[in-house]
Amino acid sequence: MPRSKSDLPSKLCPVCQRPFTWRKKWEDCWDEVKYCSERCRRRRAQAKPEDDSPQVRE
Template sequence: MARQRSKSDLPTKICPVCERPFAWRKKWADCWDDVKYCSERCRRRRTQASSYED
């Protein structure tokens, strides 16, 4: 039986909307390079966040 990785060993990214770090998830195993947002909520709010930066 394989040993579990600790959460601190997983790769992380920073969400551009909420600016919080989020960790790799098994469901993102095939598309981790394409993942930009930590949640569906942040993905939907991406246009609002970019308008605040101006």
């Protein structure tokens, strides 16, 4: 029986913070997939977690 789209696993992209769902081309490497697109993968160096940024208090 086919799966519905709502039943597919999903992850959150660390670059754009958008959810993305499992794709057939990621079938063998889903655990290693981190980014939703090639664009986000290329921009990964620009994405910095908010926890690592220094807090400036006056």
